[in-house]
Amino acid sequence: MRILRYSRRLACAIGAPLVNSFAGCATIAACWDYPVAFRDPNAVIRTTFDSRRHQESLVTSISPADNRSSTGDELREIAEKVLWLSTSMIHHANRIRPNASGLKVGGHQASCASMVTIMTSLWFEQLQPGDRVSVKPHASPVLHAINYLLGDLDEKYLTTLRAYGGLQSYPSRAKDPDTVDYSTGSVGIGATAPIWGAMARRFVEREATGSPGTFSGRQYSLVGDAELDEGAVWEAIIDPGIAELGEIVWIVDLNRQSLDRVVPNIAAGRLEKMFDAAGWQVLTVKFGRLLEELFAKEGGDAARRRILDMPNPEYQRLLRCSADELRTRLPGDGPEAATIADLIADLSDTVLTETIRNLGGHDLDALREAYSRIDDTRPTVIIAYTVKGFGLPTQGHPQNHSSLLTVEEYATLARTLGIDPDAPWATFDDASTAGRLCTATAERLRREPVSPAEPPAVPTDIGRTPKGTATTQAALGRVLIDLTREAPDAAKRVVTVSPDVSSSTNLGSWVNKVGVWSSSERHDWFEDDAETIMHWRESPTGQHMELGIAETNLVGLMGELGATWSRWGQPLFPIGVMYDPFVERALEPWSYGIYAGGQSILVGTPSGVTLAAEGGAHQSIKTPSIGLEQPGCISYEPAFAIDVEWTLLASIGRLGRPDGTSAYLRLSTRPVDQTLADVPTDPAARERRRRQVVAGGYPLVRRDRAAVTIAAMGAVIPEALAAAQRLEQVGVVADVLCITSPGQLYRAVQARQGHGGGESWILDQLLPADRATPMVTVLDGHPHTLAFLATVNRVASTSLGVSNFGQVGSLDEVYKHHHIDTDSIVGAALDVTGH
Known part of the structure; x- marks a missing residue:
């Protein structure tokens, strides 16, 4: 018997869907049209009717028609090879490769096995060069096995799964040596990435061709059913955009x-x-x-x-039964037990055991x-029923998720598949039918190398004060x-993204100028309303993308917009704006986007306890x-409008290039007197200030015989300046430093110590050793952010900031509550200097 011998005979739909039996659904008939299915069990398509919506349902069940491809035998042979290769990569990493530490290496042989038929069918029959695929994290060895058979991965890497410099634990665009379309690994993020990739592709095609982006390749997501527990998945699925x-x-x-475990109520019908x-169009393969x-x-x-009525765990248990056990367990003890026993009595043991696990996800x-x-006018989901571990000795076992084949089981698998375990990486003979199919598939999927276009020049200074x-x-x-106005070529590459906060984050004028992106033209019904200030003109040529109130969607889209330079050779400058209190909610997917090569600018605004009246929930x-x-990110917290200009332009200038980097700007709604910035009028001095702002900070006040240094950031600069004036009145002279980027300064400290390749010149200008004094740091945020500055010259210091949940109140009251007001800064300076 060969493991996949019967896979071509699998089907998908009979009667009421198995989906509801697996879910333990008590009222199946309420959801499905039984009579049609029972009258015509061989129907290829069964469309149900949803009386609530009075229209045809999108849910269809698929049965295999008698149109088998001439490559059926070759595909099954390739599927067996993919199963073997993916299993062997994990086996070698855990059972053969030396492991001096004794730490678990891991891998997911069962999760790979359940995807083998799906991925073999997809790659070797369906994919086109323009298509892109996000592969579920635990199936990465299957992807590498396919790439190996297609000549896209050198054999030397097959022994390096989860090894330093080798194949990554999960698919990685940045680190794997073979073709990976989307980095996956963090549950839910990789699944949704192709959604945002589709939007980014349409946008960039418009930029490249001058016409609205159109359909030019499918965006596939291969998703494990447990991944659908992740809420971020549904935030993306339901977004109207x-x-x-x-x-x-x-x-x-x-x-x-x-x-x-086996999930007792998978609720697939739901x-x-x-x-x-x-x-979405829903196609079910059962x-x-x-x-x-x-x-x-x-x-x-x-x-x-009997099968439809049994609970999901009971059916799963049948997958582990011998033929003798099945003849007892499958009939059950109901009134029709004898009929079922008679039905299966004439089946051979092999056919009986194969029949019970005969699910559609393993049927070519x-x-x-x-x-x-697939309906190419709307998103589609194909729900494919599979057996976890299909084809392995561990198939269907409730704890097979991370289990590994024993050496004996691995040898048995080799014998079953007719493979020499001493030559595990052997491929097909080029002249064989399977070998020719691999060659033809590789040629069909060949992509032209992407040569990133040079991003347009971005000015460093607009020139106004x-x-x-x-x-x-x-x-x-x-x-x-x-x-x-100043750089229209660069401005055309800017695309802003917002989760329904464009007007409240001061993007209104920009949106009015460039319009809102939509996959199709939409009429603005308020265009003739004189009282409407912010116009919402939606078309495929717009440069602002508006999503629902879901920050994970926003940063997912930003990541894909920021990866177009490497995917399609066309750089974009994505800038996403959200309320700063929700940056933490979006941090993981944004960080993952950076890891995957997406370069973007995240703007958090308004921020801090400076949002006094909003209370602790929004601070x-x-x-x-x-x-x-x-x-992979440079952060800025500007204090003045000119600082915003310089840091934003510098951040845009770092996007869309192989050595590029992302940025995070933390902005405020606090009105500040701009004359406090004291911007130099001399052009050379102005440029020196600009470079300091971009590098991390600049001296705002320098006095002879200074006894203390106040290093402040962002919204609390007015309090720092007021504290310096009051200190001078009592005979304590203070320098005031405006910190724009603690991250940049920390990199400079590391560079000075020989850690990293950055530059340290900013430390000489901002904190020269001959002006070393005791230091007070203060910001509207956690105090440890700036605490490291005292280590530059090893001076005594006090760090002020916010380390407790916020309080509602006036700005003065809230600042005083958190000890970042002028009085607190003065007191801290007197304490640290011993006055």
Whole structure:
């Protein structure tokens, strides 16, 4: 017997869907049209009717039609090889490769096995060069096995899974040596990435061609069913902005097992309805041909009812049974037990055991039929029933998620597949039918190398000096508008993103100028309303993208917009704006986007306890230190409008290039007198100040015989300056430093110590050794963010900031509560200097 011998005979749909039996649904008939299914069990498509919506449901069940490809045998042979290679990579990493530390290496042989047929069918029959695929994290060895067979991965890497410099634990665009379209690994993030990739691709095609982006390749997500527990997945699925993106196709590996157990109530029927309600086309690939043939026999209806009525864990237990056990367990003890026993009595042991695990996700014909039904006018989800560990000795076991084949089981698998375990990496002979199919597939999927275009030049200084009173938040919109005049080529590459906070974060003028992106033209019904200040003109040529109130969606889109330079060779400058208190909510997917090569600018505004009247729920505390610690990111917290201009332009200038980096700007709604910035009028001095701002900070007040240094950041600069004036009145002279980027300064400290390749010149200008004095640091955020500055010259210090949840009140009251007011700064300076 060969492991996949019967996979071509699998089917998908019979009668009421197995999905509801697995979910333990008590009222199946309430959801599905039984009579149609029972009258025509061989129907290829069964469309149900949803009386609530009075229209055809999007949910369809797929059965394999008799249109088997001439490559069926070759595909099954390739699937067996993919199963073997993926299993062997993990086996070698854990059982053969030396492991001096004794720490677990890991891998997921069972999770790989359940995806083998799906991925073999997809790569070797369906994919086109323009398509992109996000592979579920635990199936990364399957991806590498396929790439190896297609000549995209050198054999030397097959022994390096989870080894230093080798194949990564999960698919990585940045670190794996073979083709990986999307980095995955953090649950839910990789699944949704192709959604944002589709939007980014349409946008960048418009930029490259001058016309609205159109369908130019599908965006597939291969998703484990347990991944659908992640809330961020549903935030993306239901966003109205994706309803017209027909290139999106999800394939759900419905193996009904999680890390620890068989899921008792997988509720797949509910999942189908949720996708349906979001406007997705739903295709369900369920039973196989062996079960179909069994149900067609006399007494088959009784077997069907038995399988549909049993709980999911009971069915899963049948997958582990011998033929003798199945002859007892499958009939059960109900009134139709004898009928079922008679039905299966004539089946051989091999056919009986194969029949019970005969699910559609392992059937090439059923999958092919499902792919042929994809509606390219709306997103599609294909729910494919599978057996976790299919083809392995561990198949269907409730704890097989992380289990590894023993040496004996591995040897048995080799014998079953007819493979020499001493030559595990052997490929097909080029002249064989499977070898020719691999060659043809590699040629079909060949992509032209992407040569990133040089990003347009971004000015470093617009040239104006802000006057009067302004906020750093308002400066954001002004700089973007100025960019459209000063550097139109660069401005055309800017795309802003917001989770329904455009107007409240001062992007209104920018949105009015560039319009809102939409996959299709939409009429602005308020265009003739004289009282409407912010106009919402939606078209495929807009440069602002508005999502629902879901920060994870926003940063996911930012990551894909920021990766277009490497994916499509066209750089974009994505700038996402959200309320700073919610940066932490979005941090993981944004960080993951940076890890995957997405370069973007995240603007958190308004920020801090400076949002006094909003209370503790809307006062961010930890975000300054997040910016300091985030890899691949430079953070800024400007105090003045001119600082916003310089740091934003510098951040834009770092985007869309191989050595580029992301940025995080923390802005405020506090009005500040702009004359306090004391911007130099001399051009050379102004440029020196600009370079200091971008590098991390600048001296705002320098006095002879200074006894203390006040290093302040962002919104509390007015308090720092007021404290310096009062200290001078009592005979304590103070220098005031305006810190714009603690992260940049920390990198400079590391560079001075020989850690990292950065520059340290800013420390000589900001904190020269001959001006070393005791220090007070202060910011509207956690005090440890600036505490390291005292180590530059090893001086005594006091660090002021916010380390408790906020309080509602006036600005003066809130600042006093957290000891970041002028009085507190004066007191800290007197204490640290011993006065």
